[in-house]
Every structure is written in structure tokens, then in C-alpha cells.
Amino acid sequence: MVQKQIAVIGGGVIGVSTAYFLAAAGHQVVVIERRGNVAEEASFGDAGVMAPGYVTPWARPGMPKHLLAYLFKQETPLMLPRKMDPALWRWIRLWLSECELENFRTNMHRMQRLIAYSSDTLLQMERQLQLQDLPIDKKTQGYLQLFRTAQDVALAEPALAILAELDSAHRLLDTDAVRQLEPALASQTALAGGLYLPHSTTANCSLFTKQLKQIAMSMGVEFIFGSSVSTITQKNNQLALEIGETSFSADAIVLAAGAESARMLKNLGINTPLFSVKSFAATATVKDMDAVPIAALMDETYRVSITRMGNRIRLAGTAELASRSATVPEAARRTLRKIGIDWFPHAANYNNANFWCGLQATLPDGPPLIGATPIRNLFVNIGHGANGWAMAAGAGKLVADIVSEREPEIDLDGLTLARYGVRTFS
Numbered sequence: 001m002v003q004k005q006i007a008v009i010g011g012g013v014i015g016v017s018t019a020y021f022l023a024a025a026g027h028q029v030v031v032i033e034r035r036g037n038v039a040e041e042a043s044f045g046d047a048g049v050m051a052p053g054y055v056t057p058w059a060r061p062g063m064p065k066h067l068l069a070y071l072f073k074q075e076t077p078l079m080l081p082r083k084m085d086p087a088l089w090r091w092i093r094l095w096l097s098e099c100e101l102e103n104f105r106t107n108m109h110r111m112q113r114l115i116a117y118s119s120d121t122l123l124q125m126e127r128q129l130q131l132q133d134l135p136i137d138k139k140t141q142g143y144l145q146l147f148r149t150a151q152d153v154a155l156a157e158p159a160l161a162i163l164a165e166l167d168s169a170h171r172l173l174d175t176d177a178v179r180q181l182e183p184a185l186a187s188q189t190a191l192a193g194g195l196y197l198p199h200s201t202t203a204n205c206s207l208f209t210k211q212l213k214q215i216a217m218s219m220g221v222e223f224i225f226g227s228s229v230s231t232i233t234q235k236n237n238q239l240a241l242e243i244g245e246t247s248f249s250a251d252a253i254v255l256a257a258g259a260e261s262a263r264m265l266k267n268l269g270i271n272t273p274l275f276s277v278k279s280f281a282a283t284a285t286v287k288d289m290d291a292v293p294i295a296a297l298m299d300e301t302y303r304v305s306i307t308r309m310g311n312r313i314r315l316a317g318t319a320e321l322a323s324r325s326a327t328v329p330e331a332a333r334r335t336l337r338k339i340g341i342d343w344f345p346h347a348a349n350y351n352n353a354n355f356w357c358g359l360q361a362t363l364p365d366g367p368p369l370i371g372a373t374p375i376r377n378l379f380v381n382i383g384h385g386a387n388g389w390a391m392a393a394g395a396g397k398l399v400a401d402i403v404s405e406r407e408p409e410i411d412l413d414g415l416t417l418a419r420y421g422v423r424t425f426s
């Protein structure tokens with residue numbers, strides 16, 4: 001294998017995982033990150049859910065009707081801007097077409113292929129690298145989706161059919177069984193049932209990224225913080241990065257800049273339907289340990305997860321489209337507070353929660369984009385949406401294999417730019 005000098009743009013969980021596997025393959029790697037440390041954007045507020053059995057695209061049959069029904073309510077899983085620009089309309093049209101059953105099936109199978117590989121890869125890393133304290137809460141057992149109404153159960157049916165085909169360990173539970181599993185669940189909140197995945201868990205995305213940074217540094221990876229890449233240029237077959245007035249050349253570049261990646265690709269004439277979706281987290285201190293959840297949970301109606309993190313509880317989710325501001329709107333605060341109060345009212349005082357928001361780089365169909373681009377030696381690892389933590393280890397290893405011209409260990413069909421008709425350099 002030829003050793004290359006490789007620049008990775010972005011120090012989130014995706015960039016750091018990629019850098020680690022590139023270094024393990026014998027390359028000289030530098031990670032360029034605009035923040036002061038790794039995992040300071042989407043990878044920071046992550047809820048930590050590792051539910052390989054239940055990673056589903058956001059675009060699915062019945063979802064448009066579901067979201068529309070909540071759009072103008074006080075608490076909502078989705079917020080739209082007052083003024084919709086043409087780019088947003090285009091993205092929504094693409095998203096709607098991906099909600100058709102056959103597209104949903106294809107997208108879910110593609111995501112499941114990557115997620116299964118990623119879970120195995122992470123397990124190997126945990127053993128080999130002796131990563132410390134990754135489980136967010138050692139007492140968390142499984143992943144439980146809560147269905148408030150019969151319509152929520154119906155909305156999950158296409159995904160359940162695929163889980164059955166994949167032979168994934170899961171159980172559809174009635175109301176009593178859900179309450180037995182989660183004794184602290186508030187009894188006054190309407191509940192129609194749940195979906196339980198016993199083998200899923202929670203793990204700490206930001207801690208993983210920081211530990212992997214240290215390991216990568218010990219392998220020779222250089223991290224340059226506080227440096228924002230303005231453009232990627234290509235002159236005489238040589239790639240370079242522009243940071244302020246300075247230009248750095250590299251044999252290869254991996255773009256893993258999360259929500260910023262679309263802009264950099266567009267400057268190079270590569271158009272992707274990558275869109276920034278703002279998502280929120282509320283973290284509150286637990287005041288009664290007997291009143292906390294046992295599993296990691298997801299309120300399917302509002303698309304908000306509930307995870308326990310030691311002596312804290314985190315509510316994460318809801319989406320705001322086309323907003324890049326760092327503010328948490330009142331509707332998001334209300335929604336997250338409601339989820340806490342509805343399900344675990346005695347666990348914490350949600351009025352004192354610490355609210356946070358971050359941008360998820362989201363594609364309308366669901367699977368991320370991994371590997372080659374039309375430009376020689378420029379690679380991407382982008383668009384992991386709401387499942388980037390669960391996909392990071394596998395996606396990082398795949399990209400490192402592609403850059404190293406080694407055969408990837410899983411089929412990449414549907415995980416590359418080729419699915420949008422973009423011809424990539426091979």
C-alpha cells in the first residue's frame with residue numbers, strides 16, 4: 001500500500017473515526033477542525049442511542065401525514081421556517097418521494113447493512129483499544145419505543161416488517177408489558193404499546209471521540225484546532241485546502257465537516273441534497289433515582305429520545321428545518337419539557353434543564369454518503385443524519401479502506417454518491 005498524506009476536514013465522531021482508521025492503515029493524517037476540540041458540534045449533544053436493530057430512515061410511509069398533523073401544535077416534532085425558500089421546497093419534494101414504501105424499504109436495508117457492520121467494528125475497537133466507560137449508563141437495558149396512539153403503532157408497521165425479514169431481536173409489547181418493563185413510566189400519559197429491542201444500548205459519543213483522538217494522536221495523527229477550511233481547491237491534479245491566507249496541499253482529502261460539507265462540495269461543482277436539520281437536547285440532573293427510565297426510550301410521536309446519563313437525564317430530538325442559528329426556540333423547549341413531564345415527571349426538574357442545539361447533516365433518503373467523489377483523491381464521509389454515532393465506526397473504516405484502495409468489507413451499493421447519479425472517480 002502507498003502511504004499518503006491525508007487531510008481530514010472535521011473533528012466530529014465521523015472525522016475522528018476516519019482519521020483513526022487511516023492512521024491504522026499506515027497513512028500520515030492531519031485532522032483540521034474549526035473548534036477548540038473534537039466533538040463540539042452534532043457529536044456533542046448526541047443522545048447516545050445505539051440501536052442497530054432499529055435504525056430507520058426519517059422518510060417513511062405515513063410520516064408526512066403524521067408530521068403535518070403536529071406542525072401547528074404547541075409541541076411538535078418538526079418546525080418549519082415562516083418563509084420557505086426554493087431549496088427547502090426541493091429538499092422536501094425529494095424527502096416526500098423517499099417516503100414511498102419501496103424507497104423506504106431500499107433505504108432501510110442500506111442503513112441496516114452499514115449499521116450492523118458499524119456495531120461489529122465498534123465492538124472490536126472497544127476490545128482492542130480498551131476504551132473506558134463508553135456505556136453512558138451501565139444500568140440502561142435495551143431500547144424501547146413508546147407509541148402513544150394506535151396510529152403510532154401503524155406508522156411503525158413498515159419498519160417492523162423489515163425487522164422481521166432481518167431477523168432482528170425485537171418484541172412488540174402491549175401497554176401492560178411496557179409498564180412492567182418501565183415501572184417509573186407515568187400512568188396518566190396515553191400509551192398504546194411499545195417496541196422493545198433488548199440488545200440495544202446507549203454509549204457516549206463525545207467521550208468515544210475524545211478517547212479516539214488521544215489514541216489517534218499516539219499513532220501520529222496531528223490535530224489542528226481553531227482552523228476553518230474555507231475552500232478545497234484542485235490545481236494540476238493536486239488537492240489543497242485554504243485556511244485563511246494559507247494553503248495546505250495533501251495527497252488526499254476526506255471531507256467530514258458535517259453540515260458544512262454541502263457548501264464545500266458545491267464550490268467544487270458537486271451537488272448533493274445534503275441539508276442541515278437543527279436538532280435539540282435538554283439535559284437535567286436526576287432528582288430521584290427510583291423515577292428514571294431503565295431502557296433508552298424514544299417517544300415516536302414527537303421523535304424525542306430519553307436517555308439516562310449517570311445522574312443526568314437527556315431528552316433529545318425534534319427537528320427544525322432551514323435554521324442555522326444557535327438558538328433553541330421556545331417550541332423546542334416546550335416539546336422536550338413535555339416529553340420529560342409526560343413520561344418521567346419525578347425524575348428531574350425539566351424547567352432547570354440545560355438546552356442545546358446542533359445541526360445534523362441530513363439526506364432526504366437516509367443512508368450517508370461514503371467514499372469517492374468526481375474529483376480524484378477527494379473523498380466524503382457525510383450525511384449521517386440522526387444516526388451518525390451508530391454508523392461512525394463502520395463508516396470510518398470503509399472510507400479508510402477506499403482511500404487505501406483496499407476492498408471494503410461490505411457492499412457499498414446505495415451508500416455512495418452514485419445513488420444520485422454522480423459519476424465518481426475510481
Ligand SMILES: Cc1cc2nc3c(=O)[nH]c(=O)nc-3n(C[C@H](O)[C@H](O)[C@H](O)COP(=O)(O)OP(=O)(O)OC[C@H]3O[C@@H](n4cnc5c(N)ncnc54)[C@H](O)[C@@H]3O)c2cc1C
Nearest residue numbers: 010012014034042043047048049229258260387388389390
Ligand atoms: C440532539 C442530537 C441527538 C442525537 N442523537 C443520536 C443518537 O442517539 N444516536 C446516533 O446514532 N446519532 C445521534 N445523533 C446524530 C449524530 O450525533 C450525528 O450524526 C453525528 O454526530 C455526526 O457526526 P459528524 O462528525 O458528521 O458531525 P459533527 O459532530 O457536527 O462534526 C463535524 C465537524 O466539522 C467541523 N467543521 C465544519 N466545517 C468546518 C470547516 N470549514 N473547517 C474545519 N472544521 C469544520 C465542525 O466544527 C464539527 O466539529 C444526534 C444528533 C443530535 C444533534
